[in-house]
Amino acid sequence: MNLTPRLQAAAELCRGAQRVIDVGCDHAHLCVELVRRGAAFAYASDVREGPLRRAQETLARCGMEGRIKTVLCDGLRGFxxxxxxxxxxxxxGGDTICQILRESPWVLAGRHRLVLQPMTRSETVRRFLAHSGCTVTEERLALEGDRLYCVMAARGGCAPYEPENGGLFSDAMRQDPLFSQYLNRLAGRCRAALEGRQSAGLDDGGLREALAILQKEERYAT
Ligand SMILES: C[S@@+](CC[C@H](N)C(=O)[O-])C[C@H]1O[C@@H](n2cnc3c(N)ncnc32)[C@H](O)[C@@H]1O
Structure with missing residues (x-):
């Protein structure tokens, strides 16, 4: 099974996990890979029947029905x-990921490793994790086409804190070879948004602050 770089990064961040719940599994390719890499059991869950049918087809094709169970449920409500x-x-999306975690707070208590890959608003996810007492222990960047995706591993159980770097990136991301490219793109987007506001006669303190954080980091990262 050829996993995309994004899902490969997620599989790597799951290393050592024995029992995994994949929320929003769609085709269940990630669950199959995790079991092949040594997980004892996985739950492939999705809120829609169509994706779960695709997951069941994958499991039948790979002979994995005994090691991976499909579950129809919203977020973690069935677990x-x-x-x-x-x-x-x-x-x-980052907002949906936060919503799923918020609805099942047991997942933030520190017993579980979280592996999260938001398609949007990764800074919202980092802020939510920090405010919920979760530490981002590892974070990777995955390049697919011309898009860069953030894939993070986190664990709860500490006191809530303010996220480092305003949540724009994690300290754990600094070792990634794509880190300076990520900063560059994010700074470019902030700059463009700020210029848009300024040309309409508006200011945006939040954007200016974000840009200052990114520019300071860019100087170290290049
Ligand atoms: C874009 S697909 C991603 C599939 C796979 N996880 C991946 O990263 O390639 C998003 C999947 O999440 C499912 N989904 C969306 N909201 C969900 C929720 N609240 N609970 C469970 N699954 C959800 C959708 O039905 C869809 O199959």
Whole structure:
């Protein structure tokens, strides 16, 4: 099974996990890969029947029905904490990921590794994690086409804190070879948005602050 770089990064961040819940599994390719890499059991869950049918087809094709169970449910509502030691949520918007975590706070208590890959608003996810007492322990960047995706591993159980770098990036991301490219793109987007506001006679303190953080980091990263 050829996983995309985004899902490959997610699989790597799950290393060592024995029982995994993949929320929003769609085709269940990630679950199959995790079991092939040594996980004992995985739950492939999705809120829609269509994706779950695709998941079941994948499991039948790969002979994985005994090791991966499909579950129809919204977020983590169909699960109790003892089901897994890792929870993966990939390929959804950052707001949806936060909503799913907020609705099942047991997942933020520190017993589970979280592997999260927001398609949008990764800074919202980092801020939510910090305010919920979760530390981003690892973060990778995955390049697909011309898009860069953030894939993070986190664990809860500490006191809530203010996120480093305004949540724009994590300290754990600095080792990634694509980090300076990521900063560059983000700074470019901030600059363009700020110029847009300024040309309409408006100012945006939040954007200016974000740009200052990114520019300071760019100087170290290049
Ligand atoms: C774009 S696909 C991503 C599939 C796969 N995780 C990936 O990253 O390639 C998003 C999937 O999440 C599912 N989904 C969206 N909201 C969900 C929720 N609240 N609970 C469970 N699944 C959800 C959708 O039905 C869809 O199959």
């Amino acid at each position: 109790t904490p003892d089901r897994a030691d890792a929870v993966v949520i990939c390929g959804m």
